Amino acid sequence: MKYLVLEVHTLYCIVLAEDGSYLKVYNKGYEVGSFISDIEIVKEASEKPRSFKRAIYPILALASVFIITFGIYMFDASRIYGSIYLDINPSVRIDASRNDTVINIDALNDDADDLLEGYVYKGKDIDSVVDELVDIAIAKGYLYAGSDITFTFDSDDDTWKMTHRTNLDDKINYLKEELQVTIIIDDQEDVEYIIPEVDIKPSEESETTPDDTYVDTDYGVDDDVTDHGKDDTDYGPNNDGVTDYDDTDYGPNNDGVTDYSSDIDDGYSSSSNYEPVDSQSNYQNSNYENSSNYDG
Amino acid sequence: MEERQFTKDLKKAKTDIDVADELIRKYMPFIKAETAKYLGHYASESDDEVSIAMIAFHEAILNYDSDKGNFMHYASMLIRSRLIDHDRKEVRHKANISLDEDGDDNDPLINTIADPSDKVDTNMRLEATKEEIAELAKVLNDFGVSFKDLSDHSPKQERTMDMIKKVIQRAKADTTILDELLETKKLPLKRLVNDGGERKTIERHRKYVLGMLVILTNGYEIIRGHLWHVLKGEAV
Known part of the structure; x- marks a missing residue:
């Protein structure tokens, strides 16, 4: 389309198009009487659409923010962001959404069914649920002095794990100080043991200081012997009255005698895990030495 | 006083193209200066860039309202951004135009080059x-x-x-x-x-x-x- 320039102003020109229409176009150095083809029609401030635009844009923006937020909220609300496992004997898994609302509790064994019976978690915050479940476990006798509890924190978000670990501090302190419960905290990278300081009454048989209680630890690399067997305990209701602090197999006080089978007290003989090891172990008559085909 | 008149004119210029034209004539030195600032050299009214800056100034008049702050700052910003747009377009177009290509009305471009006679x-x-x-x-x-x-x-x-x-x-x-x-x-x-x-x-x-x-x-x-x-x- 060709346009004839009829009138020239600083900003614009009036041109006559071949199709008979008169237009205002931006003046790009045009001259009256010249024929041009590349034009740019003058923009106009159309008041009504502009005010409509002004009104609609913030509304649209607000609406989209709302929709997106709501969508994310709904999406997050139904998605497991982190879980806390409670292991006493009843084992449960508590799943929470991003905003820490509990969305599901799984009973991982029969005792857990008993623990959760009648418990309503809907809409509750995960920290309160953990707190309440621990209280229920105490009330129902699953958790008592000398027993232990494992809290496992599972989430892709380390901060989430740390936050909930911190939120549990009060409860952990209570369990440790008041209830003398051993607490194991597992955030899947590190395992932290919180062992109550046992108020040991000085025993006439023992000259060791209470600090020595920790020599025979079940944690770390010191020995391979776990002494969790509740029977050989020196405290709590199952206290067997015998502190075996001198009978250690390692460290400076090592007596040189591993007493796994001979030094069985009443507790061990009834339920120790180590007894079967001695009686049924195949280590002595291993096939590797006697009947291996590799020898020839 | 002068500022109030300017605000008045600015408002009028949104709907009356002749008021806009008058404003632009008045502020042509500003438009040229902004263009020169962008180009890094003197700009004359016949330069494409000055036309672009002028159109941007008009766009600023049409779109301006007080919540956009000082008008001159706004206009200056718009001029700069339109000149950048223009440069980008130029780079794309300059890439390959052959004289054998069709110009307007399917005339090969070579025919549109003025013969001195x-x-x-x-x-x-x-x-x-x-x-x-x-x-x-x-x-x-x-x-x-x-x-x-x-x-x-x-x-x-x-x-x-x-x-x-x-x-x-x-x-x-x-x-x-x-x-x-x-x-x-x-x-x-x-x-x-x-x-x-x-x-x-x-x-x-x-x-x-x-x-x-x-x-x-x-x-x-x-x-x-x-x-x-x-x-x-x-x-x-």
Whole structure:
């Protein structure tokens, strides 16, 4: 389309198009009487659409923010962001959404069914649920002095794990100080043991200081012997009255005698895990030495 | 005081292109300075970049409101951003244009390069066109019609345009209509329309039809040639 320039102003020109229409176009150095083809029609401030635009844009923006937020909220609300496992004997898994609302509790064994019976978690915050479940476990006798509890924190978000670990501090302190419960905290990278300081009454048989209680630890690399067997305990209701602090197999006080089978007290003989090891172990008559085909 | 006047003008310029034109004339040094700042060298009014800056300044006038802060800052920002847009487009277009490629109207670009011998012709033709336009402006002025009026009231609907074309054909077929027009300085509506519907449409576009009929009178050969598509055809 060709346009004839009829009138020239600083900003614009009036041109006559071949199709008979008169237009205002931006003046790009045009001259009256010249024929041009590349034009740019003058923009106009159309008041009504502009005010409509002004009104609609913030509304649209607000609406989209709302929709997106709501969508994310709904999406997050139904998605497991982190879980806390409670292991006493009843084992449960508590799943929470991003905003820490509990969305599901799984009973991982029969005792857990008993623990959760009648418990309503809907809409509750995960920290309160953990707190309440621990209280229920105490009330129902699953958790008592000398027993232990494992809290496992599972989430892709380390901060989430740390936050909930911190939120549990009060409860952990209570369990440790008041209830003398051993607490194991597992955030899947590190395992932290919180062992109550046992108020040991000085025993006439023992000259060791209470600090020595920790020599025979079940944690770390010191020995391979776990002494969790509740029977050989020196405290709590199952206290067997015998502190075996001198009978250690390692460290400076090592007596040189591993007493796994001979030094069985009443507790061990009834339920120790180590007894079967001695009686049924195949280590002595291993096939590797006697009947291996590799020898020839 | 001056600032208040400026704010007033700015508001008026949004809807009145002549007020905008006046503002731009006043602020042309600013527009050129902003362009020069961007280019890093002097910019003259004939530079493409100054046109772009000027259009950006007009855009600033249209879009400005007080919540955008100081107008000059806003205009300066818009000028800069339009010049950047232009540069980007230029880079893309410059990439490959061959003279054998089609220009406008499918003419190879090479044909549009001015032949020096044509220059005299071109100048003469330009002068002749200017004269026709000046004459047309003068005659239209007698009718109380300006080019600006025509651009403000140019028919946009095809149906309207078709009706106007019919009227043009009638006037072409009966030259006494044009004589009457020039004599009375009035549009002989009764002789141009067949029915009430047509009358209404033509009345609404009285100035435009008047302009077309004036062009049909003697002395506007170049403009008539330009409007060949509109003016062709038989009377109906």
